Amino acid sequence: MPHRLDGHKTFFSLPKEGLGGVGSAxxxxxxxxxxxxxxxxxxxxxxxxxxxxxxxxxxxxxxxxxxxxxxxxxxxxxxxxxxxxxxxxxxxxxxxxxxxxxxxxxxxxxxxxxxxxxxxxxxxxxxxxxxxxxxxxxxxxxxxxxxxxxxxxxxxxxxxxxxxxxxxxxSPLLQVGQFCAVAIGLVFFAISSIRVTNDEARLVRALDAAQVVIAREQKLSALGALAAATAHELGTPLATIHLVAKEMAADLEDDDPHKEDARLLAEQADRCRSILRRLAQEREAGDILHARIQLSSLVEEAARPHKGRGKLVDIQTHAHEVAEDMSEPTLRRSPEILHALGAFIENAVSFADSYVSIESVWSNRIITITISDDGPGFSSTVLPKLGEPYISERSQKHAGGGDMGLGFFIAKTLIEQSGGEIATFNQAEPDTGAVVRLRWERAALEAETTWSAHETGLQDLST
Structure with a gap:
């Protein structure tokens, strides 16, 4: 609605919607x-x-x-x-x-x-x-x-x-038919619209939750860059303090009681500059290593938080028999993929009886990660709906970590956004347990093979 500001300018106040996210609208x-x-x-x-x-x-x-x-x-x-x-x-x-x-x-x-x-x-x-x-x-x-x-x-x-x-x-019979047509139409359209709307509402709320997860992972990833920027910004005022303190110490007489204080101030300012310079150098040098991660290290990092829950987590990484390049792929570090892998592994550990297997395989074009467990597996009624928001994968009483319906959906969404595909099925009899298989084109995950100090912003900060 239009309002007057200071009696001169007109501004428009947008209505407050009271929305907490996509789902609330x-x-x-x-x-x-x-x-x-x-x-x-x-x-x-x-x-x-x-x-x-x-x-x-x-x-x-x-x-x-x-x-x-x-x-x-x-x-x-x-x-x-x-x-x-x-x-x-x-x-x-x-x-x-x-x-x-x-x-x-x-x-x-x-x-x-x-x-x-x-x-x-x-x-x-x-x-x-x-x-x-x-x-x-x-x-x-x-x-x-x-x-x-x-x-x-x-x-x-x-x-x-x-x-x-x-x-x-x-005729009255035709009027009865009209009434029945309206009644049936009302029931049909109402139920159909409600079902469609509820499904879409669950999807929207789940996507809203996925956006929150992605934002949190990206914020954590950006903390290091923020620390490096802070160190860079503090370098100039500390240099000024160091310079002024040295000049004050030089101007003071040797027997002046403040000369030692000025010298101590200069030394501490120089020490702070050294600490910040080292942090900046470690951050920039670490960016190269942090941005690149081997396939086995990626899986190990995702599985590490779930290894102390009383279940054996076995990780195997090897090349496919048809692979010509036997060297392990070096991938771009992705917080989204790490979160998704962690969610799938957590789900497997929650439902496993004693054992979880994570097998990573690469070929010339494909990278596959297979997560399996020895639990009850996916139920036949849930398996066709798996991946829908708020659908529990297996029996709730079997889950040591709780229901993972929304978590599974978010992980599936993150994998698909990274260019991957997901397949879910149960192990062939007589074995029991669920299997989640993730598959990417190798080019979609692999990091560039050439890095330079200029491309990564690595500079000599020793001066």
């Missing part, structure tokens, strides 16, 4: 969406009424029809004046608007034939939109309201529009 409609949809309905209703009355010459209560349409139009005008168009409607506001739309359509149909009017199916439109955007219990309530209005039309309705002097008679 899902399913909420903006005022402009309600207004635009209602204008579309108003135009359609007006065209239909005017065409039937003036185009076909049918008799119908034109005044009542136009009054119902005008009431809907005035509601739109009020909403456009009272609220910013980009404002997200609250749940009570959305319920009130959907209720109005249902009652307005029900009244318009009732005065133009009720269940005899083939347009009675239009009463399902507000319920379908509500099922997409509102809680399922509220959507069911609106569906029951629409069904009640439809049933009321059986007893209270005006004649179906017809030519002057003629009466169109619709």
């Amino acid at each position: 899902f399913g909420r409609l903006r005022v402009r969406t309600f207004v635009a949809t209602r204008w579309l309905a108003i135009v359609g209703q007006a065209i239909a009424v005017l065409f039937v009355h003036f185009g076909l010459g049918f008799t119908l209560p034109l005044g009542l029809c136009l009054a119902a349409i005008a009431l809907s139009a005035w509601l739109n005008v009020f909403l456009m004046l009272a609220f910013p168009s980009q404002r997200l409607a609250s749940t009570p506001e959305a319920v009130a608007q959907f209720t109005f739309d249902i009652l307005q359509v029900a009244f318009l149909i009732a005065i133009t034939g009720g269940l005899e009017n083939p347009f009675v199916l239009m009463i399902m439109a507000p319920v379908t939109i509500a099922s997409i955007s509102l809680d399922s219990r509220i959507a069911v309530g609106l569906a029951l309201l629409a069904l009640f209005c439809t049933a009321t039309m059986w007893m209270f309705h005006m004649p179906l529009p017809s030519l002057p002097g003629e009466t169109i008679t619709v």
